[in-house]
Amino acid sequence: MDSSLAEVDQELFDLIEKEKYRQLSTIELIPSENFTSRAVMDCLGSCLANQYTESISYRRYYGETRVDPIQNLCQTRALKAYRLDKNEWGVIVESYSGSLANFQIFATLLKPHDKIMGLNITAGGHLSHGCIIPKKTNQKVVFYESVSYGLDPSTGTVDYDNLEKTARLICPKIIIAGASAYPRDYDYGRFKAISKEVGAIFMVDMAHYCGLVSSQLVNDPFLHADIVTTTTYKTMRGPRGALIFYRKSFEEKVSTMISPSIQGGGHNNSIAGIATQLRELETNEYKDYSRKVIENCKIIGETLIGLGYTLLSGGTDTHLLLWDLRPQGLTGNKMEKICEAAKINVSKYAVPGDTSSLILGGIRIGSPAMTTRGATSEDFKKIAHFLHRALNIALEIQADPMIGPNDFDNAVAQNPKVQQLKDQVHDFSIQFRMPGTDVLFMRNANLE
Structure with a gap:
């Protein structure tokens, strides 16, 4: 019981070391990815992993109150991080994930077949908001009826007028702001006015940009x-986890939404990790980080535009941008594949006008992870040029008449230009720090 992982399970230890080196030597541009701190990792690996708790602190079903001060500290810090009055707002810190948190709200405040309204997935929306493409992947639309709103095609931003018209027609019970690949800020006042007019609850999923909200760099x-x-x-x-903030008028309904209604006991080690990270949100260092996240995302966007490429809405206000690859005749699927081969992590994503949930027209690019590692605006310009090279190599492979449509992946793996780009990306990436890890003591640095 007291032996290390390396002593007990060498196979798994090697897999973790391999992943550690992959993270060190890869340019991470997926907007939802980031690097957490040593302090958070200390919490995750602490004795709190041994402790099970159920229901609400100091009102436990089993009477386990020993870790309640930790949960209460997390709640206090969450309210403070977003400048909320405890008499007006409450917060639940036990949810396992963002998608589960959203479903917990629906299950608590809605009845079966009530209508929910969120941003269409081809406009950057998230499946947990009731998007119906593809229907078989989303249990929200089994229990509730989903209607989407979209973007103004002339601006690439939320079409509030059409949202209002649709809301008046269908009278949803919940209207959701927030997305997975929407690069602009939101007019929450307009959302609230529409919600109030049709009698809907107004819900915001700020999962992607919650740090920017805390740092007061986007609308509140x-x-x-x-x-x-x-x-x-x-x-x-x-760490992995989720928070649910609610106005006190909803407290009676939501106070039992976690346990016993939807899930079992919270993960106390993760709650502690969230608590210590919420403390970091209060620091000037973190606020400076948030500013750099936006600056770096704008830099990479401006560089791509300067190279002749098309971004949804023409740019970004936040930590991410959506690159429309259709003008180049390339799918997001192929761009994701060639970037992966060159040690650049991006994620394919739908763009407005896509009709297939499998063949997507764009990719998401985000700046949080590489900004955490210390990349500067000049570094992000270099990253944009890496992406430019990857795209051009992909177009060369795609145009080769000797390479069939089903042979693209194999051609990427064998292409010498891809290998050359991979080597350069590797050398570029390993110069940056990897928070929470002392890379000098990585035992299997050459595992790939």
């Missing part, structure tokens, strides 16, 4: 929302 959803959910690991860069 708490001024208008009834419910706010968020994950804790994207721009917040904490």
Whole structure:
């Protein structure tokens, strides 16, 4: 019981070391990825992993109150991080994930077949908001009826006029602001006015940009929302988990939404990790980080535009951008594949006008992870040029008449230009720090 992982399970230890080196030597551009701190990792690996708790602190079903001060500290810090009055707002810190947190809200405040309204997935929306493409992947649309709103095609931003018209027609019970690949800020006041007019609850999912909200660099959803959910690991860069903020008028309904209604006991080690990360949100260092996240994302966007490429809405206000690859005749699937081969992590994503959930027209690019590692604006310009080279190599492979449509992946793996780019990306990436890890003591640095 007291032996280390390396002593007990060498096979698994090697797999973890291999992944550690992959993270060190890869340019991470997926907007939802980040690097957490040594302090958070200390919490995750602490004795709190041994402790099970159920229901609400100091009102436990089993009477396990020993870790209640930790949960209460997490709640206090969550309210403080977003400048909330404890007499007006409450927060639940036990949810396992953002998608589960959203479902917990629906299951608590809605009846079966009530209508929910969120951003269409081809406009950057998230499946947990009731998006119906593809229907078989989303249990939300089994229990509730989902209607989406979209973007103004002339601006690439939320079409509030059409949202209002649709809401008046269908009278949803919940209207959701927030997305997975929407690069602009939100007019929460307009959302709230529409919600109030049709009698809907106004919910904001700020999972992607919660750190920017805390640093007061984007509009504040708490001024208008009834419910706010968020994950804790994207721009917040904490551990996996989620928070549910609610106005006190909803407290009676939501106080039992976690246990015994939807899930079992919270993960106390993760709650402790969230608590220590919420403390970091109060620091000037973190606020400076948040500013750099936005600056770096704008830099990479401006560089791509300067190279002749098309971004949804023409740019970004936040930590991410959506690159429309259709003008180049390339799918997001192929761009993701060639970037992966060159040690650059991006994620394919739908863009407005896509009709297939499998063949997507764009990719998401985000700045949080590499900004955490210390990349500067000049570094992000270099990253944009790496992406430019990857795209051009992909187009060369795609145009080769000797390479069939099903042979693209094999051609990428064998292409010498891809290998050359991979080597350069590797050398570029390993120069940056990897928080929480002392790379000098990595035992299997050459495992790939």
